[in-house]
Amino acid sequence: xxxxxxxxxxxxxxxxxxxxxxxxxxxxxxxxxxxxxxxxxxxxxxxxxxxxxxxxxxxxxxxxxxxxxxxxxxxxxxxxxxxxxxxxxxxxxxxxxxxxxxxxxxxxxxxxxxxxxxxxxxxxxxxxxxxxxxxxxxxxxxxxxxxxxxxxxxxxxxxxxxxxxxxxxxxxxxxxxxxxxxxxxxxxxxxxxxxxxxxxxxxxxxxxxxxxxxxxxxxxxxxxxxxxxxxxxxxxxxxxxxxxxxxxxxxxxxxxxxxxxxxxxxxxxxxxxxxxxxxxxxxxxxxxxxxxxxxxxxxxxxxxxxxxxxxxxxxxxxxxxxxxxxxxxxxxxxxxxxxxxxxxxxxxxxxxxxxxxxxxxxxxxxxxxxxxxxxxxxxxxxxxxxxxxxxxxxxxxxxx
Amino acid sequence: xxxxxxxxxxxxxxxxxxxxxxxxxxxxxxxxxxxxxxxxxxxxxxxxxxxxxxxxxxxxxxxxxxxxxxxxxxxxxxxxxxxxxxxxxxxxxxxxxxxxxxxxxxxxxxxxxxxxxxxxxxxxxxxxxxxxxxxxxxxxxxxxxxxxxxxxxxxxxxxxxxxxxxxxxxxxxxxxxxxxxxxxxxxxxxxxxxxxxxxxxxxxxxxxxxxxxxxxxxxxxxxxxxxxxxxxxxxxxxxxxxxxxxxxx
Numbered sequence: 001x002x003x004x005x006x007x008x009x010x011x012x013x014x015x016x017x018x019x020x021x022x023x024x025x026x027x028x029x030x031x032x033x034x035x036x037x038x039x040x041x042x043x044x045x046x047x048x049x050x051x052x053x054x055x056x057x058x059x060x061x062x063x064x065x066x067x068x069x070x071x072x073x074x075x076x077x078x079x080x081x082x083x084x085x086x087x088x089x090x091x092x093x094x095x096x097x098x099x100x101x102x103x104x105x106x107x108x109x110x111x112x113x114x115x116x117x118x119x120x121x122x123x124x125x126x127x128x129x130x131x132x133x134x135x136x137x138x139x140x141x142x143x144x145x146x147x148x149x150x151x152x153x154x155x156x157x158x159x160x161x162x163x164x165x166x167x168x169x170x171x172x173x174x175x176x177x178x179x180x181x182x183x184x185x186x187x188x189x190x191x192x193x194x195x196x197x198x199x200x201x202x203x204x205x206x207x208x209x210x211x212x213x214x215x216x217x218x219x220x221x222x223x224x225x226x227x228x229x230x231x232x233x234x235x236x237x238x239x240x241x242x243x244x245x246x247x248x249x250x251x252x253x254x255x256x257x258x259x260x261x262x263x264x265x266x267x268x269x270x271x272x273x274x275x276x277x278x279x280x281x282x283x284x285x286x287x288x289x290x291x292x293x294x295x296x297x298x299x300x301x302x303x304x305x306x307x308x309x310x311x312x313x314x315x316x317x318x319x320x321x322x323x324x325x326x327x328x329x330x331x332x333x334x335x336x337x338x339x340x341x342x343x344x345x346x347x348x349x350x351x352x353x354x355x356x357x358x359x360x361x362x363x364x365x366x367x368x369x370x371x372x373x374x375x376x377x378x379x380x381x382x383x384x385x386x387x388x389x390x391x392x393x394x395x396x397x398x399x400x
Numbered sequence: 401x402x403x404x405x406x407x408x409x410x411x412x413x414x415x416x417x418x419x420x421x422x423x424x425x426x427x428x429x430x431x432x433x434x435x436x437x438x439x440x441x442x443x444x445x446x447x448x449x450x451x452x453x454x455x456x457x458x459x460x461x462x463x464x465x466x467x468x469x470x471x472x473x474x475x476x477x478x479x480x481x482x483x484x485x486x487x488x489x490x491x492x493x494x495x496x497x498x499x500x501x502x503x504x505x506x507x508x509x510x511x512x513x514x515x516x517x518x519x520x521x522x523x524x525x526x527x528x529x530x531x532x533x534x535x536x537x538x539x540x541x542x543x544x545x546x547x548x549x550x551x552x553x554x555x556x557x558x559x560x561x562x563x564x565x566x567x568x569x570x571x572x573x574x575x576x577x578x579x580x581x582x583x584x585x586x587x588x589x590x591x592x593x594x595x596x597x598x599x600x601x602x603x604x605x606x607x608x609x610x611x612x613x614x615x616x617x618x619x620x621x622x623x624x625x626x627x628x629x630x631x632x633x634x635x636x637x638x639x640x641x642x643x644x645x646x647x648x649x
Contacts, residue, residue, distance in 0.1 A: 133549050
């Protein structure tokens with residue numbers, strides 16, 4: 001068998017002006033995000049939309065979006081290393097890079113929203129090993145370490161033979177990681193909106209869907225900047241795969257809601273999401289189901305929409321739908337009051353028995369967008385300095 | 401029933417001299433004590449695992465509209481609000497209930513239930529939320545990073561996040577912006593052989609709906625109440641073994 005031509009890689013070869021302008025724009029977004037975080041910390045969280053009722057808000061929506069997408073962005077590398085799909089191998093490097101960058105961006109948002117972000121060192125040195133949060137600290141940092149080692153092996157030809165083993169470790173690790181992220185909610189016994197093992201596989205599915213969508217968006221954008229052909233077979237395959245992942249997320253959502261409808265004590269949260277929740281209901285049907293599920297599935301599966309711009313549109317819709325889905329899970333799940341005495345109407349000065357209101361504040365949104373900017377900044381810088389991007393095969397030399 | 405039996409008895413105990421020296425016995429009615437002073441402790445003494453502090457709430461004696469326990473707690477811990485009810489801290493609140501079917505109403509105080517297996521402690525990543533050996537659930541304000549996971553986990557909505565800078569703090573009850581806090585059974589008072597502020601206030605108001613004491617001491621009034629009167633744990637389905645038990649609801 002003829003040996004395949006050695007894959008060549010390139011850095012991001014845009015002109016310097018464009019490069020620095022991109023960094024300046026992203027840097028400004030990061031700066032604004034940091035200022036927003038400072039504003040929240042300086043004044044205290046009362047300046048945000050969060051309260052003693054809605055304790056986790058938009059920063060958590062953005063942070064979890066980035067964290068679960070990070071795990072899923074490694075899909076392409078996994079398909080190359082774990083499942084031996086050779087056509088994806090040239091994309092392994094950028095897949096690993098996007099995964100690390102998204103995770104770092106997400107973690108920064110999470111940390112900067114803490115009441116005491118200055119105590120990060122406490123969080124890194126004092127552990128309660130029964131806490132899923134504590135596990136996640138290890139899962140996240142471990143993921144970054146494994147992904148970086150994996151990238152090193154992909155870059156270093158002498159280490160290449162280990163790359164598939166590390167790839168398998170990374171694959172298993174990220175499934176555990178998203179299981180851990182889902183279990184942050186799944187193990188919350190207090191609230192009917194959570195307290196279900198299905199949260200773990202739901203989050204795994206979300207990570208596959210969101211990660212693949214973000215991977216396609218980012219990779220196609222940067223390949224285009226390099227004037228590389230992006231409309232390859234891999235994109236059409238990823239398109240179909242992303243459609244399947246969207247369908248799997250829908251499947252878990254339906255199972256979750258069906259179980260909720262069946263169990264009387266979960267009736268309130270299901271009614272809240274499906275019909276009585278005002279903005280949350282709208283975000284569910286329009287954001288999560290229409291924009292994030294139905295439209296992308298049509299675009300991903302119908303041959304008529306197989307063009308580049310429609311694939312990108314669908315991927316963008318998946319990401320918007322992911323934000324909506326996480327909003328419904330995180331905000332909607334907290335808005336429904338906890339029942340301390342089932343069968344009794346509860347009233348207090350602490351909002352017992354009433355649906356909690358929440359209006360996202362500008363600083364929260366800016367912090368979240370700042371996290372996305374951090375991820376993109378890291379990606380652009382890394383692409384510029386190291387050859388992450390596959391180059392088209394060089395023209396074959398005629399045989400002598 | 402058991403109240404009458406209690407009243408009929410003059411029952412005084414011998415206290416450990418070194419612990420309770422100088423402490424006055426809180427005799428609220430003949431034979432009726434709200435706290436068992438013998439298990440109080442000095443500041444340098446660790447909490448005893450032989451003790452489990454708990455509370456009996458008699459909702460039949462809790463008056464609708466009365467907020468004496470809440471006011472006392474706010475005063476004791478310096479919990480003055482900022483006129484922002486969504487973010488102002490509440491360690492104890494009055495909960496008014498109405499049965500959806502029968503229309504029967506109740507009024508009762510709701511606060512940290514000082515669970516034996518508290519979900520807040522399970523989820524806290526740094527171990528800032530912890531159960532003291534004597535069963536009191538506390539937050540170490542030095543290791544709380546303000547992640548609010550405990551607030552997500554608490555079934556009783558007992559915890560508050562400090563959303564702004566605080567002034568006029570009580571030296572015995574330090575608080576800090578960006579950390580989470582909740583009822584601590586007035587641990588500073590209990591360690592000094594005094595009743596929690598809410599219990600004292602309820603008693604002063606003549607309601608005597610709250611009884612505080614050592615659940616591990618079969619002779620304590622709280623244990624006697626719990627052993628002779630029907631009580632429930634809120635969200636007993638969760639199996640948390642709460643230290644606060646409610647009668648009459």
